[in-house]
Amino acid sequence: MSHLGEWEVVIGLEIHTQLSTQSKIFSGASTKFGAEPNTQACAIDLGMPGVLPVVNKEVYRKAVTFGLGIGAEINKRSVFDRKNYFYPDLPKGYQITQLESPIVMGGHVEIVLDDGTSKVINVTRAHLEEDAGKSLHENYHNQTGIDLNRAGTPLLEIVSEPEMRSAEEAVAYARYIHQLVTYLGVSDGNMSQGSLRCDANVSIRKHGQQELGTRTETKNVNSFRFLEAAINFEVERQIGILESGGRVIQETRLYDAVKNETRSMRSKETATDYRYFPEPDLLPIVIDDAYIDAVRAEMPELPAQRAVRFVEQYQLSEVDAALLSSNLDLANYFEEVTAICGDPKPASNWIRVELLGLLNRDDIEISESPLPSAQLGKLIQRILDDTISGKIGKQVFEALWQGVARDVDDYIAHEGLKQVSDSGELEAIVDKVIADNPAQVEQFRAGKTKLMGFFVGQIMKETQGKANPKQVNALVSSRLND
Amino acid sequence: MKIDNEVILNIAELAQLEVKDEMISQYADKMTAMLNLIEEMQSVNTDNIEPVSNPLDAVQTMREDKVTEKDLRDEYQAIAPEVDSGLYLVPRVVE
Numbered sequence: 001m002s003h004l005g006e007w008e009v010v011i012g013l014e015i016h017t018q019l020s021t022q023s024k025i026f027s028g029a030s031t032k033f034g035a036e037p038n039t040q041a042c043a044i045d046l047g048m049p050g051v052l053p054v055v056n057k058e059v060y061r062k063a064v065t066f067g068l069g070i071g072a073e074i075n076k077r078s079v080f081d082r083k084n085y086f087y088p089d090l091p092k093g094y095q096i097t098q099l100e101s102p103i104v105m106g107g108h109v110e111i112v113l114d115d116g117t118s119k120v121i122n123v124t125r126a127h128l129e130e131d132a133g134k135s136l137h138e139n140y141h142n143q144t145g146i147d148l149n150r151a152g153t154p155l156l157e158i159v160s161e162p163e164m165r166s167a168e169e170a171v172a173y174a175r176y177i178h179q180l181v182t183y184l185g186v187s188d189g190n191m192s193q194g195s196l197r198c199d200a201n202v203s204i205r206k207h208g209q210q211e212l213g214t215r216t217e218t219k220n221v222n223s224f225r226f227l228e229a230a231i232n233f234e235v236e237r238q239i240g241i242l243e244s245g246g247r248v249i250q251e252t253r254l255y256d257a258v259k260n261e262t263r264s265m266r267s268k269e270t271a272t273d274y275r276y277f278p279e280p281d282l283l284p285i286v287i288d289d290a291y292i293d294a295v296r297a298e299m300p301e302l303p304a305q306r307a308v309r310f311v312e313q314y315q316l317s318e319v320d321a322a323l324l325s326s327n328l329d330l331a332n333y334f335e336e337v338t339a340i341c342g343d344p345k346p347a348s349n350w351i352r353v354e355l356l357g358l359l360n361r362d363d364i365e366i367s368e369s370p371l372p373s374a375q376l377g378k379l380i381q382r383i384l385d386d387t388i389s390g391k392i393g394k395q396v397f398e399a400l401w402q403g404v405a406r407d408v409d410d411y412i413a414h415e416g417l418k419q420v421s422d423s424g425e426l427e428a429i430v431d432k433v434i435a436d437n438p439a440q441v442e443q444f445r446a447g448k449t450k451l452m453g454f455f456v457g458q459i460m461k462e463t464q465g466k467a468n469p470k471q472v473n474a475l476v477s478s479r480l481n482d
Numbered sequence: 483m484k485i486d487n488e489v490i491l492n493i494a495e496l497a498q499l500e501v502k503d504e505m506i507s508q509y510a511d512k513m514t515a516m517l518n519l520i521e522e523m524q525s526v527n528t529d530n531i532e533p534v535s536n537p538l539d540a541v542q543t544m545r546e547d548k549v550t551e552k553d554l555r556d557e558y559q560a561i562a563p564e565v566d567s568g569l570y571l572v573p574r575v576v577e
Contacts, residue, residue: 021547028550037568038559042551046558058547086498088572135575145569273496283542 007204007242009235010212011170012162014199015177016155017187018131019062025130025154026053026096033193041133041148047092052281059154060285062186063103063128064295066156069184069302070123072107077286080128080279088146089133097157099276101284102127104156109180111172121173122161129155150194156186162201162212167231171224174198178224183303183328197222202234204242213238214248218255218262230255234262306331314344323352329367340377343384350380354397371400378408391465392417420467423475426459429467430475433458444480452476483521485513 024031027044044051067074079101082094104126112118133148158177164170178196182189189196203215218234221227233255238248253262301309303325310321310331324334330351338347355376359366379400383393396411398404405411412418420426433455434441444451455476459467487506490513494501501509555568564571 023547023549023551028545028548030549030551036555038555038570039553039568040551041558042554043558055542055544056547057544060544084496088570088575136569137574140566140569140571142574143564143571144573144575145566145571147569275496283538283540285544286541 004235004239006206007235007239008207008209009165009167009231010162010203010205010215011164011167011231012201012215013158013160013164013170013174014201015158015160015174016131016197016199017066017158017177017181017189018195019059019154019156019186020188020195021056021058021062021154023056024152025056025059025128027152029152031153033190035149037145037147038149041151045091045148045152053096053279055282055285056154059128060103060287061295062154062184063126063156064287064292065184065299066126066158066181066186067104067107068292068296068299069180069186070104070107070109072123072126073105074287074292075101075103075105076288076292077101077284078103078128079284080282081276082279083274083276085274087132087135088144089135089148089151091133091148091151095130095132096279096282097129098127100278103285104158109173109176111169111176113168113172119169121163121169124159124161126156126158129157131155156181162203162215167228167235170200170231171228174227175224179303179326184300191222191224194222198227200227200231200234202231202238203248204235204238213242214250216248216251216253216262218253219265221255223257226255226257229257229260230262233260237262303328303331310334314338314348316344316348320348320352324348327366329365333366333369333373336373337377337380340374341380341384343380346380346384347377350376350397354394358401370403371397375400375406375408382408382412386419386468388412388417388419389465389467389469391460392419395465417466420463423471426463426467426471426475429459429462430455430472430479433462434476434479441480452480455480483514483517485510485517489513 018031019025021031023029024045027042029042029045030040032040044053064074078098080096081099083097083099084094086093102125104123106125107123108120109123110118110120131150131153133146133151136145136147139145160173164173174196178189178191181187181196187195191197198221200218200221201215202218203213205211205213216234216238218230221230234253241248249264252265254265255262306325307318307321310316310325311318314321316324325331334344334347334351337351338344341347355366355369355371358364359369364370376397379393379396382388382396383390388396396405396408396417399411400406400408420429437455437458440451440454444455452473456469456472459472459476460469487510490501490506490509559565559568559570562570
């Protein structure tokens with residue numbers, strides 16, 4: 001956006017990550033996605049009188065894991081607070097959250113931008129809270145339908161400092177957080193199911209100005225593409241207002257992906273007074289160094305560490321290592337394929353070129369790949385041990401992708417794809433091709449050596465691609481140069 | 483600190499409570515008295531004293547991450563004013 005001119009963009013993100021637990025943060029109801037409405041909303045989630053919340057151990061462990069992953073300080077004594085407001089998807093009339101003493105304080109992440117430069121973004125805090133239910137406004141006889149299955153789902157709200165200066169930086173930061181939480185097993189990161197939602201605080205100010213401009217908060221953006229679009233729209237809108245002599249109003253806005261615009265959420269002045277106070281139903285949660293050390297000991301390898309290991313252990317280029325380690329499932333897939341075929345180079349090539357090509361084309365996640373790592377590993381192994389040629393390998397790959405083939409060895413046997421390496425058999429075919437093409441033989445002998453390719457092609461055709469190309473080359477050249 | 487009638491009306495609205503007109507100034511007086519008491523307590527020196535967020539001198543125990551709740555939707559919805567297709571129905575809320 002070159003027309004920004006004298007304006008500097010200031011962005012801070014609040015990212016709500018759904019923690020991947022079996023049960024809710026304060027109740028033993030299931031958090032499984034996609035259940036029939038209200039079948040996973042128990043008395044605690046419904047806010048029935050007399051119920052008491054009990055904290056889920058795993059929620060705490062995941063929050064601490066995340067905190068350690070960004071080098072943050074872990075609050076050894078954290079307290080839950082009530083945030084009071086009325087909305088039908090919040091039956092208790094308050095949300096249990098952490099205001100004064102959040103579990104994670106500080107920390108930072110390093111983002112890498114498209115031009116290769118990197119930037120450190122500081123995290124202010126990350127706190128635990130419960131999610132609300134879902135309101136459905138359509139088709140209920142002019143009433144609102146409430147599904148409370150999501151109520152009480154554990155969330156970690158990660159709040160950044162307002163240190164991002166463009167939509168690109170904000171997206172890079174959000175992507176990094178997404179990568180981190182999935183790598184750490186803190187969240188499944190499934191954005192279409194709402195496991196990662198961003199609120200973008202955006203303001204603009206003149207370059208060199210110290211104080212921040214008035215910000216707006218665009219809520220619940222659930223894709224990286226929408227995040228970029230929403231921020232860019234908001235920046236344009238604010239520049240438009242300020243340049244025409246207006247004033248930006250501090251407010252909450254919603255992003256409409258269909259119209260590609262943000263619009264004001266109508267809210268009463270008083271609605272922002274949440275009257276927080278310490279949650280009387282929960283005692284402070286106290287952990288010690290031993291607890292933190294135990295969580296640290298169980299931390300999985302982080303993406304950057306894994307990329308470094310890929311370069312050292314498998315001699316991959318830094319670019320390939322970064323790509324293959326960018327996603328936990330992809331990194332695991334690569335290591336599984338390599339373990340089976342025994343050679344990281346072709347494993348990397350097949351995954352990056354062939355597999356990722358098709359996955360991207362069909363918009364499929366690696367975890368949903370129709371081609372299991374075991375089969376790709378075996379396929380590469382069969383090429384490396386000369387059972388099949390590389391060309392036939394592509395054919396088998398296609399068959400596996402389309403589900404025509406289930407097992408590499410069965411398919412090779414069943415389709416008769418085994419490479420012809422028997423020199424007697426191959427010699428007979430070479431002789432036949434030479435005998436069938438006397439004119440070309442004459443031209444070759446007269447010096448038109450380019451025809452080598454023609455003979456090899458004919459032989460590959462005769463053998464339906466099953467001949468070992470190295471062997472064919474050697475045979476043809478020895479026959480023709482006799 | 484003095485709580486006036488306007489503050490009472492604001493708090494009542496936030497809490498979704500109905501307050502009778504004749505009660506407003508009574509509430510204002512009582513709350514002002516409470517805040518005066520708190521002000522008095524705040525004059526005590528509390529340097530180096532950890533704030534008490536719960537009167538019980540204990541820490542929270544946590545539970546295992548296990549699904550222990552059964553689906554009791556039918557029972558809960560039997561006492562709900564209105565339901566449809568498994569959803570609780572409420573007066574329309576517009577976003």
